[in-house]
Amino acid sequence: MKRLHNEDYGPHSRLGAAGRGLTMGILFSAPQYEFDIIREEWLKSVQQIAKNGVFVGGPAVSGFESSFASYTGSAGAVGVGSGTDALFLALKALGIGPGDEVITVSNTFIATVNAINHTGARPVLVDCDRSSYLIDLEQVKACVTSRTKAIIPVHLYGQMTDLRELAPWAEAQGIAVIEDCAQAAGARLFGKAAGSWGIMGCFSFYPDKNLGALGDGGAIISSSPEILTKLRKLRNHGGEARYQHEMPGFNSRLDPIQAAALQIKLRYLEEWSQRRREIAGWYDKYLQDTDSVILPKDSNASHVYHLYVIRIDNGRRDELKKHLQKKGILTAVQYPVPIHLTPAYSSLAYAEGAFPNSEKFAGEILSLPMHIALSEEETAAVASEIKSFLNVNKKMLV
Structure with missing residues (x-):
């Protein structure tokens, strides 16, 4: 490097x-500026992708997924089409839909709430903290009902929400914590990476992010083998193998050309x-x-x-x-x-x-x-x- x-x-x-x-x-x-740093190595990677003729999936994607999982201390990572897709598919992997509620903060980019809305669940909003601008965790607890299935804390501007108390509390209530890490790649709290505190962590690789692709891209990390398997199916029309559709799925795959750029940038x-x-x-x-x-x-x-x-x-x-x-x-x-x-x-x-x-x-x-x-x-x-x-x-x- x-x-x-x-x-x-x-x-x-x-x-x-x-x-x-x-x-x-x-x-x-x-x-x-970042592209200028990786330009030569990335172009060589693209030439190899073209030579192999694998323009969807393949070793560039699986290689980055493995590296990113290792970097975040998670069992696995699943590359998807965008950070918004990451949040949406994370919710779908938990079976969240109509009749359910998901709590998040009003001080966030609209994609967080769009992801909830598009599952059919109701977004329940709370205010942010006065000093950190992060989600008010006490308000989160006050908003929990029998319909609450998940909480999405947003690690905003690059600073992490402190989930040391909320994550085990939510787990005891049977509520999933899905971290919105779109702005927090590389952040750690007490040595533990953003995205590894809840059941899933969702990342955006939009070009201006701390870890940015050369176009759209995203990923979900988790240490649950069952969830990782379901996510890999959901992103690929409902099955990991071609023409084997085990559930209704979507088309949201991280492009190998983007994965090649992310693999290089991850080292920096x-x-x-x-x-x-x-x-x-x-x-x-x-x-x-x-x-x-x-x-x-x-x-x-x-x-x-x-x-x-x-x-x-x-x-x-x-x-x-x-x-x-x-x-x-x-x-x-x-x-x-x-x-x-x-x-x-x-x-x-x-x-x-x-x-x-x-x-x-x-x-x-x-x-x-x-x-x-x-x-x-x-x-x-x-x-x-x-x-x-x-x-x-x-x-x-x-």
């Missing part, structure tokens, strides 16, 4: 030059996670004690900073976002509308004000640039522009 050094990162580095091209400014997310994941923590540390340093800026907290030392999310509590988040864009600094809001207030889930009949933390944060959060090629110079520049904007506006208000 090619080891990277400090000179490999930043705007003037080989990666920066290759990824940025003629574009000026600071990119929000830049998977092209620890290094890249540490790089993201280093970048987060720079942001912390340059933004500390900045009026109106609330920094993220690594509340349990699990954070791998898929996103570095600050809060602007003076009502000027949108103005700041526009200011940064004018300066060539790209940012994002994840997520601008809590799930219960989206038109898609108005049928759940949660009123405005039902989840005050999620609603408040949706108007304050701002994701700053975060990718492995960011330099300390760039993070300092982002912080400087944020301070400049806030100081100017503060003086105008005085």
Whole structure:
């Protein structure tokens, strides 16, 4: 594996030059930098796939599944078409459907709730914690009914929900814990990997994720042989062998060309996670004690900073976002509308004000640039522009 050094990162580095091209400014997310690292080895893998003529499944997929299972400390991994498919198939593997309830958080990407909805089960939402933005576990317990079949805690922004108490509690209630690990590949809590605390862990390999493919992809990990067998059938039209359909299934298979990229990137994941923590540390340093800026907290030392999310509590988040864009600094809001207030889930009949933390944060959060090629110079520049904007506006208000 090619080891990277400090000179490999930043705007003037080989990666920066290759990824940025003629574009000026600071990119929000830049998977092209990672592709530049794996390019040669991946192209050789693709040539081998083409030579063998195995374009669906095959050794590239099974090899990555084995490596990913080993990395996460699980008995097995099942590659699927996307992170959304991973959540949906995990629920289907447990037989969850109409009449059932699945609890998750309103402060998440809509895919979490879509997966529940498409099984026919009812999504039951709870609020997020005020400091970590993660699912409020006490509210989860309060929402459990006789219909509750599963809980989906979301490891948001790269930080893990602490499941030390919830996982055994849920198991004692006969409730499955399915971890949404879409933003937490590489995260560990007390040495235990994201996805390995519940009955299943569901991952997205969307290109900008910490472990990202070159297109869509996902995986489910589990240490239950029965569940792994069922998942392999569900993803492949209901059977592992061709024309042997043991149950109604789906077509959701991880592409071998994507698996080849993921296999290579997996070897860099620890290094890249540490790089993201280093970048987060720079942001912390340059933004500390900045009026109106609330920094993220690594509340349990699990954070791998898929996103570095600050809060602007003076009502000027949108103005700041526009200011940064004018300066060539790209940012994002994840997520601008809590799930219960989206038109898609108005049928759940949660009123405005039902989840005050999620609603408040949706108007304050701002994701700053975060990718492995960011330099300390760039993070300092982002912080400087944020301070400049806030100081100017503060003086105008005085």
